[in-house]
Amino acid sequence: METMARRMALASARQAIKSIQTKYPRPRSLSQGHSRHLSYSPRARSSLRSRTFHDHPGQKAQVAVKEASQGSEDQPPASSNPALSFPCLDAREARTASLSARSSPSTQSLSSGPEPSYNAGQHLTWHSDQSLLLDWGGVLPEYNVAYETWGQPNEAKSNVILLHTGLSASSHAHSTPANPKPGWWERFIGPGAPLDTDKYFIICSNVIGSCYGSTGPQSIDPANGQNYATRFPILTMQDMVRAQFRLLDAFGIQKLYASLGSSMGGMQSLAAGVLFPDRVHKIVSVSGCARSHPYSIALRHTQRQVLMMDPNWSRGFYYNGIPPHAGMKLAREIATITYRSGPEWEQRFGRRRADPARPPALCPDFLIETYLDHAGEKFCLEYDANSLLYVSKAMDLFDLGREHQEQMQRLRYQHESQLASGGSILQQDQTCNLTLPEKPYEEQPSQSRWEGDSVAEESTSNRPPRDLVKGLGPLRNHPTLVMGVASDNLFPAWQQREVAETLRAAGNRSVTHVELGEDTSLFGHDTFLLDLKHIGGSIRNFLG
Numbered sequence: 001m002e003t004m005a006r007r008m009a010l011a012s013a014r015q016a017i018k019s020i021q022t023k024y025p026r027p028r029s030l031s032q033g034h035s036r037h038l039s040y041s042p043r044a045r046s047s048l049r050s051r052t053f054h055d056h057p058g059q060k061a062q063v064a065v066k067e068a069s070q071g072s073e074d075q076p077p078a079s080s081n082p083a084l085s086f087p088c089l090d091a092r093e094a095r096t097a098s099l100s101a102r103s104s105p106s107t108q109s110l111s112s113g114p115e116p117s118y119n120a121g122q123h124l125t126w127h128s129d130q131s132l133l134l135d136w137g138g139v140l141p142e143y144n145v146a147y148e149t150w151g152q153p154n155e156a157k158s159n160v161i162l163l164h165t166g167l168s169a170s171s172h173a174h175s176t177p178a179n180p181k182p183g184w185w186e187r188f189i190g191p192g193a194p195l196d197t198d199k200y201f202i203i204c205s206n207v208i209g210s211c212y213g214s215t216g217p218q219s220i221d222p223a224n225g226q227n228y229a230t231r232f233p234i235l236t237m238q239d240m241v242r243a244q245f246r247l248l249d250a251f252g253i254q255k256l257y258a259s260l261g262s263s264m265g266g267m268q269s270l271a272a273g274v275l276f277p278d279r280v281h282k283i284v285s286v287s288g289c290a291r292s293h294p295y296s297i298a299l300r301h302t303q304r305q306v307l308m309m310d311p312n313w314s315r316g317f318y319y320n321g322i323p324p325h326a327g328m329k330l331a332r333e334i335a336t337i338t339y340r341s342g343p344e345w346e347q348r349f350g351r352r353r354a355d356p357a358r359p360p361a362l363c364p365d366f367l368i369e370t371y372l373d374h375a376g377e378k379f380c381l382e383y384d385a386n387s388l389l390y391v392s393k394a395m396d397l398f399d400l401g402r403e404h405q406e407q408m409q410r411l412r413y414q415h416e417s418q419l420a421s422g423g424s425i426l427q428q429d430q431t432c433n434l435t436l437p438e439k440p441y442e443e444q445p446s447q448s449r450w451e452g453d454s455v456a457e458e459s460t461s462n463r464p465p466r467d468l469v470k471g472l473g474p475l476r477n478h479p480t481l482v483m484g485v486a487s488d489n490l491f492p493a494w495q496q497r498e499v500a501e502t503l504r505a506a507g508n509r510s511v512t513h514v515e516l517g518e519d520t521s522l523f524g525h526d527t528f529l530l531d532l533k534h535i536g537g538s539i540r541n542f543l544g
Contacts, residue, residue, distance in 0.1 A: 135236040153251075160202075164204075194540040283478050284539060343487060354370050483535065
């Protein structure tokens with residue numbers, strides 16, 4: 001009787017399958033004329049050549065349908081629809097397999113591992129045996145600063161421009177005889193260019209914390225011969241600037257003609273003037289700010305969280321293993337969204353799909369998705385993950401308000417006193433002991449220093465914050481160019497207006513403020529890299 005019931009159930013299943021096959025015909029295979037919906041990465045392509053758009057899970061489902069319809073009593077009914085393929089995941093798995101193979105004993109040399117070698121090409125290196133005390137108490141016993149130069153210093157060394165970089169940039173701002181590859185500001189530097197090498201001696205250094213030649217988390221700690229990893233100390237913009245000025249000391253340069261930078265470099269250019277007001281003549285800050293704001297902090301926090309959740313990150317100790325390439329790819333995709341503008345992408349991509357003739361896919365499908373995917377793929381093994389964490393955190397900590405500056409000065413004095421007495425700054429109980437809150441975040445009544453009628457009145461006025469006015473007081477005598485872009489989402493134009501208005505409120509009568517509207521540039525934050533006419537032209541006019 002049980003056999004009869006089983007046969008009746010199987011007959012019912014066959015009838016249902018036949019109905020489904022009639023209503024939803026099988027998709028044609030690749031050999032029947034279907035091209036692949038999206039291309040794979042070169043490394044994934046060799047292992048995936050035989051797969052169709054719906055991939056092998058779908059094929060298995062179709063085989064199951066065939067077997068059931070032929071009377072197999074051992075095969076359960078198949079899914080109503082074939083499974084999708086995921087070429088984006090195939091590419092990630094192929095990259096992991098490739099990196100894993102590089103770390104196997106048969107392919108790994110004694111001096112190499114799966115972690116890529118982060119190198120922007122030939123550069124100069126200045127080494128310091130003098131320790132560098134950092135704002136939050138860390139110490140670098142020794143360190144390197146990678147740099148490149150263009151032009152020649154005059155006899156008085158009064159024509160020097162220090163060019164500060166963005167978050168992930170190297171010192172290679174322009175090609176050199178030793179490294180002819182075009183730099184990230186190639187068109188802005190050279191004879192007759194905005195940074196005219198016939199007039200100025202230009203120095204660009206890679207910030208400490210980075211991975212392009214300057215000391216960072218990937219570097220070897222001289223105390224134990226191992227990579228610093230997340231034993232590297234927390235950094236600030238001011239720490240980076242202090243290392244740069246020690247490089248200037250080695251050159252015998254007493255005063256800069258200009259401190260110039262864009263994005264994170266725009267932060268450093270202001271910080272240099274505040275830290276060393278007597279050593280800077282002019283300041284250029286493009287698409288920067290005088291203090292990081294919550295929206296920008298949130299965007300960078302999200303990138304760090306995505307990266308740190310990659311299991312391969314291993315709390316920063318991945319240098320002898322597989323790097324967190326999946327987290328880096330996603331972090332870069334988030335960053336790329338902040339670098340450009342919606343109006344530009346509306347014109348550039350619209351709602352177009354990569355191949356409208358193919359069915360939609362959960363992997364990159366729209367052109368904007370393929371663009372972001374490419375940006376992440378390109379970057380994920382080009383920059384060290386720990387460097388991204390440390391340098392982006394330094395950006396979040398940036399604040400040129402007087403109160404914050406005084407707090408850091410007190411900390412430095414305390415740390416210097418401890419070092420002078422032969423003590424150690426960072427004891428075990430002083431390391432980070434933050435814990436996640438037991439309760440989720442809830443809105444709280446304001447109990448901060450912003451309470452009070454005077455602060456409330458200030459926040460509703462057009463006047464810049466008094467704390468920031470005091471903090472930028474050292475720049476009251478410095479000719480300053482501040483530039484912003486209306487389409488910039490990462491450093492909105494109101495932040496550059498805040499810098500210009502604060503400088504004027506501090507007594508600076510030589511402030512030039514330029515804001516490019518959306519009718520001029522839709523390139524968002526990346527405008528400083530692309531707009532030679534307006535960004536470069538304004539810099540040329542200001543430098544004189």
